[in-house]
Amino acid sequence: MRFPKKIKRYCPYCKKHTDQKVSLVSSGKKRSSQKRGSISRAKKRGLGIGYGNLGRWGSKPAKFKRKTKTTKKTNLMYTCPVCNKSVMQAQGIRTSKISIEDKKTEIESNKHK
Numbered sequence: 294m295r296f297p298k299k300i301k302r303y304c305p306y307c308k309k310h311t312d313q314k315v316s317l318v319s320s321g322k323k324r325s326s327q328k329r330g331s332i333s334r335a336k337k338r339g340l341g342i343g344y345g346n347l348g349r350w351g352s353k354p355a356k357f358k359r360k361t362k363t364t365k366k367t368n369l370m371y372t373c374p375v376c377n378k379s380v381m382q383a384q385g386i387r388t389s390k391i392s393i394e395d396k397k398t399e400i401e402s403n404k405h406k
């Protein structure tokens with residue numbers, strides 16, 4: 294999905310519409326120490342104690358079958374040039390590809406051709 298570099302948007306600080314800069318924000322990394330579904334985590338929770346593996350955890354880790362979600366939600370930030378404050382988008386849209394492009398230059402380059 295394509296997004297323009299600048300969007301005329303309402304700024305809650307200036308209390309009016311301004312040409313705000315669009316930038317993509319990374320959603321962050323998952324913590325490796327707190328892996329969900331790990332045996333060490335289960336033992337800390339009081340599970341997996343006793344004799345044997347109780348038919349649960351094999352010697353091999355579970356096989357990765359399929360990614361459940363192939364798309365990611367967008368995480369955009371709008372920065373106001375007047376007050377230099379930024380607002381995060383309220384709700385992300387699911388897309389596989391995100392690209393921020395300047396729409397105006399694309400139209401101008403087509404005109405020259």
Ligand SMILES: [Zn+2]
Pocket residue numbers: 304305306307308311373374375376377378
């Ligand atoms: Zn502003």
